[in-house]
Amino acid sequence: MASSAINAGALVTLQELNPTSPYFKQGASLRVTGKLQEYSVETAIAVIIDGNATLKIDTQHLNLNLRNGSTYQFIGELLIQPDNEAILKARVGRNVDGMDLNLYHQSLKLLREFISDQTSTLTA
Template sequence: MTSTSTRHHGKIVHIEEIQAQSMSGSSVRVIGTLLTYDTNTSLAIIEHARSQLVVDVSLLGPFSYRTKSLLQFIGEVETWQPPPNLPFSCLPSAFRNYLILRARIARNVDGLDLSMYDQALQIRRKFEVERESLNF
């Protein structure tokens, strides 16, 4: 696990970007709807834009969020080999590259306008590219 002194801010990404870019080792901030949660393993599955991600919530303490809630997580992406006895029937096909988010922060963002969120993220990314080109 990453030590507290070397933790980085969570880069805002979508679930599909985590999977497509194989962001293992990255600190990310991601939003998704809670599909399911298993209390025995402290694992949750979230979904956004038809992409799903396994989230390890064991560092968060009591996990009292309800399924179908829109949640935001900040944590580290790691490669992961799921144990054979997982309760999630969707794991074999849905999680081909076996990445997991080890969440250190979670919050409920029900009511967030996802369309506006996506627009704001696009504007932010455009700004970051422009800023980078100016060597800031």
């Protein structure tokens, strides 16, 4: 029986999702967080924003009440359009209104530093 492994969503900020980023790959499994800027019920496309960066989210497979201005976290696969526009096809979504995005970014930076230190210690 063939196993279809689902990759964990790599923690990524919206600012890191640009064509030069190592995370900007077709099918990359990502976890992103941002405030809901707009949502279209007809297309099930949401747009989240964090700072000056935005990302479209395909929410068609989610059962989630979306409210403009609320903060959401999505896990899914990145689909890159021919014009280099990215859309995250979400498989998981949740409201994280209580999350302090500045503190979240700081903790993400510290986590990456810790992982880098652990990796370099193991290879030394």
